[in-house]
Amino acid sequence: MDIIIIGFGAIGKGVAKVLHEKREYLKKNYEEFKVVAITDSSGAAIDEDGLDLLKAIEVKEKTGKIKNYPEKGKEISSIDVIRNVKADVVVEVTPSNLETGEPAKTHILESFRSKKHVVTANKGPLALCYKELIEEAKRYNVIFRHEASVGGAMPIINLAKETLAGNEILSIRGILNGTTNYILTKMEKEGLDFETALKEAKELGIAETDPTQDIEGLDTAAKIVILANSIMGMNKTIKDVKVKGISRITPEALFLANKRGYTIKLIGQIKDKHLIVEPMLVPIDSPLNVKGTLNVAMFETDLAKEIVVVGRGAGPIETASAILSDLIHIYNSMKK
Amino acid sequence: MITIDIELKDKPGELLKILTPISRHGANVISIIHSREEKRGGKVPVRIVIDVDDKEKLKKILEDLEKEGAIIKKIDGKDKKVYLDVVVIGHVVDTDVRDTIDRINEIGLVEDLDLIMPHPDKESSAMMRIIVDEDKIEELFYLFEELEKEKGLLFIKSIF
Numbered sequence: 179m180d181i182i183i184i185g186f187g188a189i190g191k192g193v194a195k196v197l198h199e200k201r202e203y204l205k206k207n208y209e210e211f212k213v214v215a216i217t218d219s220s221g222a223a224i225d226e227d228g229l230d231l232l233k234a235i236e237v238k239e240k241t242g243k244i245k246n247y248p249e250k251g252k253e254i255s256s257i258d259v260i261r262n263v264k265a266d267v268v269v270e271v272t273p274s275n276l277e278t279g280e281p282a283k284t285h286i287l288e289s290f291r292s293k294k295h296v297v298t299a300n301k302g303p304l305a306l307c308y309k310e311l312i313e314e315a316k317r318y319n320v321i322f323r324h325e326a327s328v329g330g331a332m333p334i335i336n337l338a339k340e341t342l343a344g345n346e347i348l349s350i351r352g353i354l355n356g357t358t359n360y361i362l363t364k365m366e367k368e369g370l371d372f373e374t375a376l377k378e379a380k381e382l383g384i385a386e387t388d389p390t391q392d393i394e395g396l397d398t399a400a401k402i403v404i405l406a407n408s409i410m411g412m413n414k415t416i417k418d419v420k421v422k423g424i425s426r427i428t429p430e431a432l433f434l435a436n437k438r439g440y441t442i443k444l445i446g447q448i449k450d451k452h453l454i455v456e457p458m459l460v461p462i463d464s465p466l467n468v469k470g471t472l473n474v475a476m477f478e479t480d481l482a483k484e485i486v487v488v489g490r491g492a493g494p495i496e497t498a499s500a501i502l503s504d505l506i507h508i509y510n511s512m513k514k
Numbered sequence: 515m516i517t518i519d520i521e522l523k524d525k526p527g528e529l530l531k532i533l534t535p536i537s538r539h540g541a542n543v544i545s546i547i548h549s550r551e552e553k554r555g556g557k558v559p560v561r562i563v564i565d566v567d568d569k570e571k572l573k574k575i576l577e578d579l580e581k582e583g584a585i586i587k588k589i590d591g592k593d594k595k596v597y598l599d600v601v602v603i604g605h606v607v608d609t610d611v612r613d614t615i616d617r618i619n620e621i622g623l624v625e626d627l628d629l630i631m632p633h634p635d636k637e638s639s640a641m642m643r644i645i646v647d648e649d650k651i652e653e654l655f656y657l658f659e660e661l662e663k664e665k666g667l668l669f670i671k672s673i674f
Contacts, residue, residue, distance in 0.1 A: 426668050430630040430639035431601045437628070438599055438641060442670060459599055459672035
C-alpha cells in the first residue's frame with residue numbers, strides 16, 4: 179500500500195516512526211506499507227520506491243524542512259503532491275485550524291478527487307464541515323477515516339461504530355483533553371492555582387505555547403462535534419456547542435469539591451441533542467475520574483448500557499497508533 | 515395506597531405536624547415507619563403509607579407536607595427530590611449572596627453553604643447543596659445561566 183504523509187510535524191513524524199518500526203510486522207501480516215511522499219510547508223520528498231523514513235525524520239529535525247531530503251527533496255506544494263503522486267492513501271496531519279479548517283480541508287477534498295483514501299487526525303475540517311467531507315468521500319467512492327481526531331490512542335469512533343454496531347448510542351460524556359486534565363489534577367493534588375499549574379504544564383511540554391484552545395474548552399468542543407456527527411448521526415458544527423473553560427477554577431473550589439466527595443473535570447457531553455463543554459463536579463469514585471493527561475469517554479447505549487474507555491489522548495506515537503489502525507482498515511477493505 | 519418517603523427534622527412535634535394535613539384532606543394513614551437509626555444530616559427518614567382516592571387530594575397533601583417543612587423524597591418509590599451539589603466561583607458574597615440564595619430557593623432549597631474567601635480581591639469559591647424537584651432541574655440550570663451573566667459567577671454542576 180502506497181502512502182502520502184501531508185504535514186511533517188510531531189504527528190507526521192510519529193506516523194513515519196511507527197511505520198518504520200512496524201515494517202516487518204506489516205509486511206508479514208498485510209503487505210509493505212510504503213511512504214512514497216512526505217510534505218511540509220517547505221516542499222516535499224518524493225520517491226515512488228519508498229522513502230527512507232529515518233532519514234526523512236533526521237532531515238526534518240536537523241534542517242526543519244523536508245525539501246532538504248537528499249536527491250528526492252524539492253519545492254512543491256502539498257496539493258500538487260496529492261494530485262500527481264501515485265498512492266492509495268493520504269495521511270493528513272497538518273496542524274488543526276478550528277476557524278477555517280484549512281489547509282487540511284483542501285488537502286482532504288483534493289485527495290478524494292484524485293481517488294485516494296484519506297486518514298486524518300485533523301479536527302478542524304471535521305468540526306466545521308463533516309457532512310460535506312462524508313458526502314464527497316462517498317461521491318468519489320473512497321474511504322475516509324479519522325479515529326485519531328478524538329482521544330488520540332483511545333479507540334472511540336471505531337469502537338462505537340464498529341465494535342458496538344447495532345447499539346443506539348444515547349449519550350456520550352468524557353474528558354477529551356489531556357492538557358486541562360493534567361492542570362486540574364495538578365491543582366487538586368498540590369493546591370496550586372491555575373496560572374502556576376498551567377506554567378508547569380507548559381514547561382513540561384504538556385501545554386502548548388498558546389494553550390487557549392485547550393483551556394477555553396474549544397479543543398474538547400471540536401471533538402464532541404466530531405463524535406456527535408460521526409457516531410450519533412447529527413449535523414453539528416463547533417458553533418452549536420456551549421463552551422466554558424477551566425481558567426477560572428480555583429484551588430479552593432477543588433478543595434470544597436473534594437470535601438464533598440467530588441473532583442472537578444472539564445467534561446464534554448452530548449445528551450438529548452445538546453452539545454456542552456464545561457467544568458463539572460465528578461464523584462471521586464466515578465470511572466470518569468481519570469488523572470493526569472489521560473482521556474476517558476463513557477457511552478450510554480440501549481443494549482450494552484454503559485461502556486467506558488480510558489487511554490492516552492495525545493502524543494505522536496499514541497496518535498500514530500490510531501492512524502495505523504485506520505490504515506490497516508483501509509488495506510483490509512481494499513483487499514475485499 | 516400510596517407510599518410517601520419524606521425527611522423530617524429530628525425535633526419533637528414534627529411528626530404530628532405532618533399528620534394533621536393528611537387527616538384534614540380526609541386520607542387514611544395505613545402505616546408510618548420512623549427510621550431514627552438512619553438519621554443523616556439532622557434529618558430522619560419517615561415512610562408513610564396512606565389511602566387516598568384521588569390525585570388532586572394527593573397533590574394538596576404533598577403541598578401541605580412541604581409547607582410543614584417535610585422534604586418529600588419519593589412517591590411510590592419514584593424520586594421526587596434530588597440533591598444537586600454545585601460549586602460557585604466568583605465574587606459570591608459581593609454580588610449579594612442573599613439574593614442568589616433567595617432566587618435559588620424559589621425553585622429548590624439551598625440546604626448547605628460552604629464558602630472560602632482567599633483574599634478580598636480574589637474570587638471566592640462556595641459549595642452549595644441544593645434540594646430540588648427532579649422536574650425542576652432544567653429551570654434551576656436556566657437560573658444558573660442567568661446568575662452567571664448577571665453576577666459574573668461560574669456554576670459547576672455535579673454530574674448525575
